[in-house]
Amino acid sequence: MRMILYDGPSEKRANFHPLSLSRPIWELRCGMSTLIEKLIAKIGATDVACFVEAYMADSYRAKTQMKVNDPATLAGDDLLIVNGRVKAVGFDVAATGPSEVGVTDDGEVLYARIAAADLAKLTTGGIEELLDSAKAALPTVTSELATWNYTWDLVLANPAQLTEDFKAAGRSGIEGNVEQPNAIRGSDKDVFIGSGAVIHPMVVIDAENGPVYLDEDVEVHPFTRIEGPCYVGKKSILLGAKCREGNSIGPVCRIGGEVEESIIHGHSNKYHDGFLGHAYVGEWVNLGALTTNSDLKNDYSDVSVMLDGRRPIGTGSTKVGSLIGDHTKTAIGTLLNTGSYVGAMALIMPTGKPLPKFISSFAWFLEGVVTKGFGRKKLYETAAIAMSRRKCEWTEAEKNMWEKIFEMTAPGRDEAIRRGRRRMSRS
Amino acid sequence: MPTVEQRVKEVTARVLKLNPEDIKIEHDFMSDLGAESVQSIELMAMFEEEFGIEMDEDAALSVETIGGAIKFITMVCKEQGVDV
Numbered sequence: 001m002r003m004i005l006y007d008g009p010s011e012k013r014a015n016f017h018p019l020s021l022s023r024p025i026w027e028l029r030c031g032m033s034t035l036i037e038k039l040i041a042k043i044g045a046t047d048v049a050c051f052v053e054a055y056m057a058d059s060y061r062a063k064t065q066m067k068v069n070d071p072a073t074l075a076g077d078d079l080l081i082v083n084g085r086v087k088a089v090g091f092d093v094a095a096t097g098p099s100e101v102g103v104t105d106d107g108e109v110l111y112a113r114i115a116a117a118d119l120a121k122l123t124t125g126g127i128e129e130l131l132d133s134a135k136a137a138l139p140t141v142t143s144e145l146a147t148w149n150y151t152w153d154l155v156l157a158n159p160a161q162l163t164e165d166f167k168a169a170g171r172s173g174i175e176g177n178v179e180q181p182n183a184i185r186g187s188d189k190d191v192f193i194g195s196g197a198v199i200h201p202m203v204v205i206d207a208e209n210g211p212v213y214l215d216e217d218v219e220v221h222p223f224t225r226i227e228g229p230c231y232v233g234k235k236s237i238l239l240g241a242k243c244r245e246g247n248s249i250g251p252v253c254r255i256g257g258e259v260e261e262s263i264i265h266g267h268s269n270k271y272h273d274g275f276l277g278h279a280y281v282g283e284w285v286n287l288g289a290l291t292t293n294s295d296l297k298n299d300y301s302d303v304s305v306m307l308d309g310r311r312p313i314g315t316g317s318t319k320v321g322s323l324i325g326d327h328t329k330t331a332i333g334t335l336l337n338t339g340s341y342v343g344a345m346a347l348i349m350p351t352g353k354p355l356p357k358f359i360s361s362f363a364w365f366l367e368g369v370v371t372k373g374f375g376r377k378k379l380y381e382t383a384a385i386a387m388s389r390r391k392c393e394w395t396e397a398e399k400n401m402w403e404k405i406f407e408m409t410a411p412g413r414d415e416a417i418r419r420g421r422r423r424m425s426r427s
Numbered sequence: 428m429p430t431v432e433q434r435v436k437e438v439t440a441r442v443l444k445l446n447p448e449d450i451k452i453e454h455d456f457m458s459d460l461g462a463e464s465v466q467s468i469e470l471m472a473m474f475e476e477e478f479g480i481e482m483d484e485d486a487a488l489s490v491e492t493i494g495g496a497i498k499f500i501t502m503v504c505k506e507q508g509v510d511v
Binding site: 349364366367371372373374375377378417420421424425 | 442465468469471472473476483484485488
């Protein structure tokens with residue numbers, strides 16, 4: 001059996017912007033791992049291939065061992081095709097058996113189990129064609145499988161998922177170096193400190209209300225307090241951080257200040273003081289000193305988020321912080337409103353008051369308005385420098401993907417630039 | 428119709444809060460007129476609005492003087508079919 005992941009229809013992927021602009025949905029994180037790691041573990045597949053949006057295929061190919069967008073993977077074996085939005089928890093579809101297509105009420109395919117013998121009846125040129133022909137030719141059932149629908153679903157599920165993942169990992173104990181004096185509250189069984197990790201003196205690890213997993217080569221500086229449940233990825237550094245419950249951090253992050261129930265992808269920095277709560281932060285992000293996001297409204301009402309800059313979407317939660325895309329940078333003292341959307345490759349200069357709730361990708365937000373700034377080439381140069389500092393490469397494939405993202409996100413950004421110019425002209 | 432030079436000086440004066448008559452063709456935006464980097468972005472935006480053109484950011488931001496801006500904008504207008 002070969003497992004095939006496909007990265008859902010574009011309109012559903014848009015619910016995960018700005019994070020899904022530059023990655024398939026299954027590369028998003030929740031708990032201690034990515035969604036794809038959970039799906040593969042649940043299904044127990046060893047042969048896995050995937051289909052992503054064409055514009056990100058070359059970039060993604062360099063980041064995965066799977067075959068990407070290869071039509072040959074749609075032939076020659078029984079297939080279990082799984083929509084990347086499907087939650088691993090509760091996935092109860094048998095990996096092999098008679099052909100069957102599971103669809104939602106609105107016709108979206110959540111899974112398709114296709115016996116090799118049935119492939120001859122289907123169109124296998126590409127994933128869309130295959131799924132369309134499978135829906136038409138094979139038995140279909142209405143599927144009740146749970147799905148991730150928005151990025152904030154991941155943030156809100158993170159504390160419970162961390163606890164589940166810690167149990168599943170089945171590791172506890174101290175393999176790294178814990179310098180004394182230190183304090184571990186709660187049960188030692190709820191703490192894992194990986195090999196190569198160094199915990200400086202005067203650190204509190206509080207596992208009273210949830211487990212704490214500090215992965216290999218993590219470094220924790222003095223006066224850091226880590227409350228469980230929490231996962232800190234390999235080679236991350238906590239710098240006197242007030243690391244409240246429910247965080248997934250790293251790998252290779254530098255985190256200071258106060259962070260609560262947030263997910264932070266690799267190579268992102270929040271070195272200094274400032275509060276980040278119920279936020280989802282992409283990779284290669286830098287949050288300047290005192291950058292702070294609100295995650296709770298003063299009237300305790302549900303938070304809404306604008307994913308397209310026009311239409312607020314109710315999250316159904318009173319606590320949602322910021323969604324921040326890859327490579328975005330905020331300057332010192334940036335204040336982000338409750339449920340803010342900050343696009344990818346954006347550069348933010350603060351205004352002294354909370355920023356607008358939607359800032360498009362590639363925006364240079366200066367003097368309170370969105371501008372073209374110094375242009376995207378300058379942003380690419382900065383990205384290349386940031387990556388080279390961590391011995392990573394800004395490739396042509398990466399650049400081509402971002403060029404396409406620039407084009408895709410132009411309408412919202414251009415409108416904001418026009419509004420900004422009108423304001424500039426009046427001032 | 429005002430010349431490109433007059434329009435460049437008017438926009439520069441408005442953004443940098445100067446008197447247009449004090450602006451000379453040889454003036455450097457930064458060292459003579461005191462433009463900071465954020466203001467250079469504002470200047471570029473306002474030149475685009477004034478002339479109805481799109482400028483390449485790298486090329487536009489490498490222009491240093493009022494005379495250079497007049498020459499560059501005239502060239503871009505010609506390329507983009509804008510009468511000046």
